[in-house]
């Protein structure tokens with residue numbers, strides 16, 4: 001029998017790389033997805049309960065988006081007119097790829113694999129410029145490749161390596177790619193030292209992606225946003241984005257947490273301090289190499305100790321992102337910075353192995 005058109009598509013799509021969702025293990029110390037467990041569950045639940053009482057779910061969400069934009073504008077320090085929201089930054093990436101008609105993208109590698117997978121799904125060729133061994137970027141090599149593309153993706157702080165490009169380097173790159181679309185994924189920027197949001201608002205070619213999934217503890221609410229020129233943000237909101245991309249409840253919860261941004265800022269400070277503490281403890285362990293992080297996770301290279309550490313973490317119910325051999329580094333792991341208690345469990349476990 002002749003295979004159907006749908007079958008042909010299933011075969012083609014199944015040949016592409018796909019993003020594997022992490023497995024949920026009940027009761028585990030969850031350090032694999034860069035969520036923010038340092039933000040108290042009660043704090044988020046309290047905001048959510050108040051939000052649920054305020055909204056009328058029988059109505060489509062109308063004015064809640066405007067409230068979100070004005071709160072985000074205050075937090076990110078940009079005009080509300082330069083913002084557009086989506087159901088997580090994943091959905092915004094998806095919409096950009098399906099509407100911008102790019103044929104070729106440049107990324108540095110390793111980076112956020114979802115972006116690369118989505119490009120492949122849309123038939124966009126991806127050129128990968130390897131990062132240096134210390135995960136810094138050779139600007140010249142990157143810009144040279146980027147000039148052959150029409151879309152450039154810069155994840156900064158980068159997932160999975162954790163480091164943010166130096167501000168001047170990022171500016172030099174976007175300055176030299178004025179005729180390309182530059183997508184700067186700042187999912188982890190709240191834990192870093194600077195954001196390109198204000199720069200994106202002033203330029204015609206730069207889109208900054210941000211999210212409430214990480215620092216703001218709302219991975220389950222699915223709220224992401226972009227900062228771009230007023231012109232592009234307006235087009236995205238009016239024509240590219242669907243009319244009701246985020247549920248009323250998620251919008252009200254997001255605005256509720258943003259209204260208490262001062263508390264979130266304190267938690268971010270605590271996570272940054274924990275990041276320093278975990279980093280310093282790992283530095284004392286022979287046989288593990290650590291890398292600078294500006295995010296809420298650390299990238300480590302365990303080399304020959306990878307299997308023993310992975311086994312011990314599993315036995316202690318601690319889940320981290322196991323990356324194996326990556327970009328010339330042996331036995332790599334990405335570990336979320338959690339509460340002090342979670343981090344201590346992780347540290348005790350690896351200190352027990354080595």
Ligand SMILES: Cc1ncc(COP(=O)(O)O)c(C=O)c1O
Nearest residue numbers: 088089090112159187211213224
């Ligand atoms: C670099 C990066 N961008 C985007 C996302 C997706 O975030 P969201 O939850 O807003 O879809 C993630 C999530 O892990 C990420 O690491």
